[in-house]
Amino acid sequence: MGTSIFTEMTELARSTGAVNLGQGVPELPSPGALLKDVAEAVTSGSNQYPPAVGFPALREAVAAHQLRRYGLDYRPQGEVLITTGATEALASAVLALCDPGDEIIAFDPCYDAYAADARLAGARLVAVPLALDGADFVLDVDALRRAVSPRTRVLILNTPHNPTGKVFTADELAVIADVCTQHSLTVITDEVYEHLVYGDARHLTIASLPGMRERTLTISSAGKTFNVTGWKVGWICGPRPLVAAAGAAKQFLTYASGTPYQEALARALDTVDAWAGDLRGVLTRNRDLLSDGLTRAGLLPFHADAGYFLQADVRPWGYADGVEFCRDLPERAGVVAIPTSAFYVSADAPAWLVRFSFCKREESLRMAVDQLIKAQ
Numbered sequence: 001m002g003t004s005i006f007t008e009m010t011e012l013a014r015s016t017g018a019v020n021l022g023q024g025v026p027e028l029p030s031p032g033a034l035l036k037d038v039a040e041a042v043t044s045g046s047n048q049y050p051p052a053v054g055f056p057a058l059r060e061a062v063a064a065h066q067l068r069r070y071g072l073d074y075r076p077q078g079e080v081l082i083t084t085g086a087t088e089a090l091a092s093a094v095l096a097l098c099d100p101g102d103e104i105i106a107f108d109p110c111y112d113a114y115a116a117d118a119r120l121a122g123a124r125l126v127a128v129p130l131a132l133d134g135a136d137f138v139l140d141v142d143a144l145r146r147a148v149s150p151r152t153r154v155l156i157l158n159t160p161h162n163p164t165g166k167v168f169t170a171d172e173l174a175v176i177a178d179v180c181t182q183h184s185l186t187v188i189t190d191e192v193y194e195h196l197v198y199g200d201a202r203h204l205t206i207a208s209l210p211g212m213r214e215r216t217l218t219i220s221s222a223g224k225t226f227n228v229t230g231w232k233v234g235w236i237c238g239p240r241p242l243v244a245a246a247g248a249a250k251q252f253l254t255y256a257s258g259t260p261y262q263e264a265l266a267r268a269l270d271t272v273d274a275w276a277g278d279l280r281g282v283l284t285r286n287r288d289l290l291s292d293g294l295t296r297a298g299l300l301p302f303h304a305d306a307g308y309f310l311q312a313d314v315r316p317w318g319y320a321d322g323v324e325f326c327r328d329l330p331e332r333a334g335v336v337a338i339p340t341s342a343f344y345v346s347a348d349a350p351a352w353l354v355r356f357s358f359c360k361r362e363e364s365l366r367m368a369v370d371q372l373i374k375a376q
Contacts, residue, residue: 034267054082
């Protein structure tokens with residue numbers, strides 16, 4: 001494995017002093033009560049191993065959250081598993097469900113851990129590119145149906161989607177569910193941005209569709225919702241046999257972690273709606289500020305209905321290659337971004353797309369926008 005583009009861009013940001021809009025590391029505050037609770041948990045002695053399946057109160061809070069938001073009734077004991085972030089949850093699920101030679105479908109571009117997890121399991125990731133429709137990404141139904149083979153075992157669905165900010169529509173989810181039931185596929189759904197959906201867009205979990213609960217492992221985490229990405233607390237919900245399989249793999253990855261964080265998050269998750277509503281307001285303003293700035297700088301931003309990121313077409317600046325653009329940008333404009341090609345598995349990725357992050361302080365975004373406008 002060579003040096004990743006993420007490492008390269010982070011080093012460029014450090015060496016040039018550029019505004020780093022590359023990685024999705026929030027500069028925004030976390031709930032004060034949550035920080036106080038975790039400090040109290042540490043000082044009161046909650047510092048040893050939690051149960052391998054997770055702190056009981058957090059499993060109960062996750063189950064209550066799924067019932068409250070989606071009408072899905074999961075038993076805290078046996079159908080909820082606490083993990084070291086969503087990244088471990090994804091690895092555990094893939095290792096549990098796939099054997100060497102199996103195939104996994106994912107929608108391209110996709111979070112880079114998906115391909116890595118497939119390789120760890122000896123499986124092959126089959127990428128189904130999302131189609132470009134103006135400034136939107138849409139499901140290519142025919143491409144999805146063509147991607148299924150006798151070796152397909154799992155479909156990974158990421159909605160709300162990283163890196164595009166797409167929220168899969170009810171109609172798109174119905175098509176995906178039909179394909180999965182028709183071919184007896186298990187779904188691993190990555191929903192870490194479930195609370196960060198903007199405007200009129202609405203997140204619907206595919207597990208709530210008819211016939212899907214029994215074949216879906218739903219993954220989410222606290223990191224994006226509460227701006228605590230360093231805590232690495234995630235979870236899996238699903239039917240007992242699938243959760244048990246993921247747990248069997250998880251016990252040999254981290255076994256367990258984050259006892260004081262789990263204890264504090266158990267309380268915070270019960271009151272997440274008010275906090276998330278305020279955070280969505282901040283991120284909506286940030287998204288609009290950045291989108292307007294990219295437009296004024298002569299770039300062409302795409303729509304983003306969720307998450308942390310905006311895609312932009314950099315061809316108006318004379319670049320056909322996003323990697324070249326991103327390598328030049330710190331010196332040219334004092335800004336760091338990430339080429340979207342880093343998230344594509346398909347060879348025919350649109351090389352001219354670049355990802356900018358807006359989970360930053362307003363002053364960071366305004367500085368970046370001003371510098372981009374001057375540099376065009």
